[in-house]
Amino acid sequence: MHYNAFSIEIDSNMQYISSHSQVYARERRVPQQISILVGSMTGTADLAAEEIKGVLAATGAQVEILQMDRLDASVFARPGRFIICTSTYGQGDVPDNARAFFDGLQRERPGLGQVRYGVFGLGDSTYFDTFNNGGKQFDELLTELGARRIGQRMEHNASGDVVAEDAAVAWAKEWAELACPLAAAAE
Ligand SMILES: Cc1cc2nc3c(=O)[nH]c(=O)nc-3n(C[C@H](O)[C@H](O)[C@H](O)COP(=O)(O)O)c2cc1C
Numbered sequence: 227m228h229y230n231a232f233s234i235e236i237d238s239n240m241q242y243i244s245s246h247s248q249v250y251a252r253e254r255r256v257p258q259q260i261s262i263l264v265g266s267m268t269g270t271a272d273l274a275a276e277e278i279k280g281v282l283a284a285t286g287a288q289v290e291i292l293q294m295d296r297l298d299a300s301v302f303a304r305p306g307r308f309i310i311c312t313s314t315y316g317q318g319d320v321p322d323n324a325r326a327f328f329d330g331l332q333r334e335r336p337g338l339g340q341v342r343y344g345v346f347g348l349g350d351s352t353y354f355d356t357f358n359n360g361g362k363q364f365d366e367l368l369t370e371l372g373a374r375r376i377g378q379r380m381e382h383n384a385s386g387d388v389v390a391e392d393a394a395v396a397w398a399k400e401w402a403e404l405a406c407p408l409a410a411a412a413e
Contacts, residue, residue: 258307261290261306261308262279263297263327264311264312265313265321265360266313267313270384271313274382274393275311275394277391278397282402282406294321294328298327302336302338302341302373308342309343310343311348312324312348313349313360318356320360320363328363331367337371341373342374345364345380346380346382347379349383349384351383361380365379380393382394
């Protein structure tokens with residue numbers, strides 16, 4: 227079919243094609259890309275990230291897990307959405323393998339206006355004053371740099387009743403509906 231048309235991207239999932247007075251919305255054929263950036267000391271965040279990946283991949287998204295110690299700000303040039311999946315250590319710090327990445331973002335202050343992200347944070351409420359500070363610090367920094375969060379920041383509690391893997395599945399299902407609604411609806 228020939229359209230004497232122009233197309234504008236409103237969301238990476240949807241393309242609106244204006245043809246004279248008619249407007250069509252169609253689902254993109256290319257699945258959404260999602261990068262899960264992991265900060266962890268003892269592997270719990272890795273387990274959560276695997277569960278999140280499973281849920282999102284089932285919606286048709288292309289999902290990759292990246293360890294933060296291999297990253298710098300250039301990761302945000304990738305297409306698609308991002309998930310920060312990080313625990314908290316020390317006195318409310320990000321884990322060791324997230325330190326250089328976090329400090330680099332803070333120092334370089336790249337403009338991240340195009341970035342959309344979610345946060346799955348891990349912590350333990352016995353650390354009352356610094357509960358889930360790792361995820362919180364990333365959330366605040368990304369917001370300062372112009373990025374926009376999708377959905378609520380998850381605060382998993384290692385002293386709670388739900389293990390991180392189960393919490394990750396539940397959170398990822400909700401997040402998928404917000405971040406890739408068409409794919410989730412088609413499930
Ligand atoms: C030495 C140590 C320090 C911790 N400090 C904090 C903290 O300040 N705030 C918090 O919410 N959780 C804290 N935690 C709890 C961890 O964030 C939590 O157990 C998490 O699930 C670990 O995830 P990981 O295995 O991916 O690192 C600490 C744990 C340890 C062992």
